[in-house]
Amino acid sequence: MKIAEVSEKFGISSDTLRYYERIGLIWPVNRTASGIRDYSDLDLRRVDFIKCMRSAGLPVEVLIDYVALVQQGDETIQARKEILKEQRALLAARMQEMQKTLDILDHKIEVYENAVLKKEKEIMQEQALEIA
Amino acid sequence: MKIAEVSEKFGISSDTLRYYERIGLIWPVNRTASGIRDYSDLDLRRVDFIKCMRSAGLPVEVLIDYVALVQQGDETIQARKEILKEQRALLAARMQEMQKTLDILDHKIEVYENAVLKKEKEIMQEQALEIA
DNA sequence: CCTTGACTTGGAGTTAACTCCAGGTGATAC
């Protein structure tokens, strides 16, 4: 699969895909004889993983470290697990913050809703007075 | 309340508080005769609101627009509600993305956990062989 | 065969959101 197809498939620009590879966020992708990237199924799964992690806000730097550990083999399993656990905790904390904000937004929207309804009612009564 | 105290209370730097005021993210704060900011209770509630919205990732630019509408009075209630509803939807979508990532992280952590346990077991068996 | 278009690289530019700095003023501690 060529870079433009991968870009299309995941909604990530070709520039970003090359950037990710350059900084070590995804493994080096196989090339055709003329040097053009040819993404394998494994490459696609790696892109998908990084896309998922990035979409949740995990920092690029942390993910680079993680990928480097994966490349170093089985000896780093413990270290990888620790990274994921830490990022999992941070993510859960962010989500809790966001839930708090969501609740406040819902409350404010409801208050505004009531304010709008009240105003409409007043206007209707004014119109009723005009007709009377 | 002086800026350093507000900074302490909310965990927002004085620089950021001044920056927020400068760009219109929070209302102008009352000053003492010599020009020093003196945050009122209302100011504190505004800071708290902005802190909450920012912590959930609502863009500064959107919040500036929202605050400007609040300052324009009751005529803008409908427009304000629309902004909040849109941001609420975006926030919920981000949270869903993050939940997906959280699930994947939990799965991976579990896989790593099992890998670590398996390795420990192998080592124990080796030790048992040595002793035997 | 030649043009068009997708690909390549290294490096520069952009964006959002702060964060820091220099230079200056007023208030407080000793």
Added chain:
DNA sequence: GTATCACCTGGAGTTAACTCCAAGTCAAGG
């Protein structure tokens, strides 16, 4: 009263994460 400290402003600098650009190479269509 003087030294230190928090505060002020306008503007410059930083950081993360892309995003764009110039200049060059290769492959396929007409």
